Amino acid sequence: MMTTTTTISQHDFYGDEDSETSVSVSVIENMKEEYGLFVWPCSVILAEYVWQHRSRFHGSSVLELGAGTSLPGLVAAKVGANVILTDDATKPEVLDNMRRVCELNKLNCNVMGLTWGVWDAPIFDLRPNIILGADVLYDSSAFDDLFATVSFLLQNSPDAVFITTYHNRSGHHLIEFLMVKWGLKCVQLRDGFSFLPSHKASVLSGNIQLVEIVLSSIKQQFV
Ligand SMILES: C[S@@+](CC[C@H](N)C(=O)[O-])C[C@H]1O[C@@H](n2cnc3c(N)ncnc32)[C@H](O)[C@@H]1O
Numbered sequence: 113m114m115t116t117t118t119t120i121s122q123h124d125f126y127g128d129e130d131s132e133t134s135v136s137v138s139v140i141e142n143m144k145e146e147y148g149l150f151v152w153p154c155s156v157i158l159a160e161y162v163w164q165h166r167s168r169f170h171g172s173s174v175l176e177l178g179a180g181t182s183l184p185g186l187v188a189a190k191v192g193a194n195v196i197l198t199d200d201a202t203k204p205e206v207l208d209n210m211r212r213v214c215e216l217n218k219l220n221c222n223v224m225g226l227t228w229g230v231w232d233a234p235i236f237d238l239r240p241n242i243i244l245g246a247d248v249l250y251d252s253s254a255f256d257d258l259f260a261t262v263s264f265l266l267q268n269s270p271d272a273v274f275i276t277t278y279h280n281r282s283g284h285h286l287i288e289f290l291m292v293k294w295g296l297k298c299v300q301l302r303d304g305f306s307f308l309p310s311h312k313a314s315v316l317s318g319n320i321q322l323v324e325i326v327l328s329s330i331k332q333q334f335v
Contacts, residue, residue, distance in 0.1 A: 115146040117142055117143040118139055118140065118141070118142050118143075119140075119142075119143065120138050120139065120216075120217075121138070121139050121141055121151060122136060122137070122138050122139075123136065123137045123139065123151070123183060123187075124136050124137075124168055125137075125155070125159070125160070125163040125187060126309075128307065130143060130268070131135065131278050134217055135163065135184045135187065135190045135191070135227050137159075137183060137187060137190065137217055138213075138216050138217060138232050139151050139181045139182070139183055139186075139213055140209055140212055140213050140216065141181060142209070143180040144167050146180075146203060146205060146206055147180065148178070148179075148180035148181070148200070148206035148209070149180065149181065149205070149206060149209055150180070150181065151180075151181045151183055151248040152180070152246065153247075153316040153317075153320060154246040154247035154248035154277040154278060154279065154304070154320055155180070155184060155277075156183065156246060156308075156312060156316060156319055157174050157184045157246070157277045157304040157305075157308055157316075157322065157329040158183075158184040158244060158245075158275070158276070158277040158322065159183040159184040159186075159187045159246075160307065160309070160312065161184075161275070161277075161307065162187045162188050162191070162244070163191070164307060166191035166192075166328040167191045168207055169179050169188045169191050169192070169242065170191050170192035171192055171193070172188075172193050172194070172241040172242050173193065173194045173196075173239065173240045173241050173242070174188045174193040174194065174195045174196070174197075174240055174241070174242045174243075175196045175198065175240035175242075175243050175244070175265070176188075176195065176196070176197050176198060176242060176243075176245065176246075176305070177197055177198055177228070177240060177243060177244070177245040177248055177258070177261065177262070178198075178200070178228075178245055178246075178247070178248040178258075179197040179198055179199050179210060179246075180199060180206060180210075180246075180247075181209065181210075181213060182197045182213055182214075182221075182245055183246070184244045185197045185221060185244060186213065186214070186217055186219060186221070188242075188244070189214075189217075189219045189220075189221050190217075190219065195219075195221040195222070195244075196221065196222040196223075196224060196238070196240070197210050197214070197221050197222070197223050197224075198223075198224050198225065198226035198305045199225065199226070200225065200226075200227050201225025201226065201230070201232065202225075202227065204237075207223055207224075207225055211223050216255060218231075226261070226302075227257075227260045228248075228254060228257035228258045228260070229254075229256070229257025229258075229260050229261060230257075231264075233266070235261075235265075236268075237271045238265060238268065238269075239268060239272075240265065240272055241260075241269065241271070241272050241273075242264070242272065242273055242275065243262060243265055243266075243272060243273070243274040243275070244274075244275055244276070245258070245262075245274065245275075245276040245277075246276070246277050247277065247278060247279070248276060248278070249276065249278040249287065250279065252286060255286065255287070255290055256290065259278065259290045259291070259293070259294040259296070260293070260294065261332045262274045262296070262325070263295055263296060263327075266296070266325075266326065266327045267327065270327055272326075273324055273325065273326050274297070274324070274325040274326070275322065275323070275324045275325075275326060276322070276323055276325070277304055277320055277321065277322045277323075278320070278321060278323070279318050279319065280319045280320070280321045281319075284321075287323075291325060291328075292328075294326055295327060295328050296326065296327060297324050297325065297326060297327075297328035298323055298324065298325055299324050299325070299326050300322070300323065300324035301321060301322070301323050301324075301327065302321065302322045302323075303319075303320075303321065303322075304320035304321060305320065
């Protein structure tokens with residue numbers, strides 16, 4: 113018998129006033145393949161943050177890094193942001209799934225390959241106001257490349273911010289060190305579960321932080 117590993121999950125976001133419309137996003141997931149084909153808990157938390165701050169996202173230009181199944185970016189598009197969804201340029205199956213998910217939700221996002229630490233021509237034209245990244249800080253060998261890309265994008269759009277959610281497994285030391293190294297600073301740090309509705313929190317676990325990062329005016333030299 114053939115077992116299918118592809119599923120469609122539905123993610124609902126409710127307004128706190130009766131008159132407000134809620135939003136629903138459907139995501140195609142594949143349980144067998146790539147990291148970028150699941151909805152990870154960090155993505156559920158970042159998507160909820162986008163929804164709860166939707167007036168900040170409406171009309172803004174959003175770029176999602178390591179978007180995978182893209183839930184935060186899709187919610188941003190639903191609330192009126194112009195969205196570019198990106199993931200590793202060497203993973204066509206992840207990028208194809210992102211296009212399918214946009215079609216499924218009738219959202220007109222741009223999808224492009226953007227590998228951290230790689231300077232392909234299109235990256236020079238990107239000027240987002242808000243950069244998102246859910247669970248992109250999971251492999252410490254890739255942290256430098258990720259921060260290099262974030263720092264480059266923020267220097268191109270100095271008023272922009274990077275908002276990311278990550279599992280805090282071993283403290284913030286390496287992330288703090290790399291922020292300083294790449295000329296960045298934290299302007300907001302929150303416990304991801306502090307704003308998650310209880311019906312979503314009850315099915316997730318871990319110590320997930322949300323951090324908002326901007327360019328720092330202080331530059332340090334590393335030898
Ligand atoms: C743990 S998954 C998170 C996916 C999605 N953001 C979520 O939270 O559901 C990490 C994502 O980062 C992407 N990624 C890993 N290394 C990358 C790199 N060097 N450049 C760009 N994307 C990368 C993966 O393809 C994957 O989609």
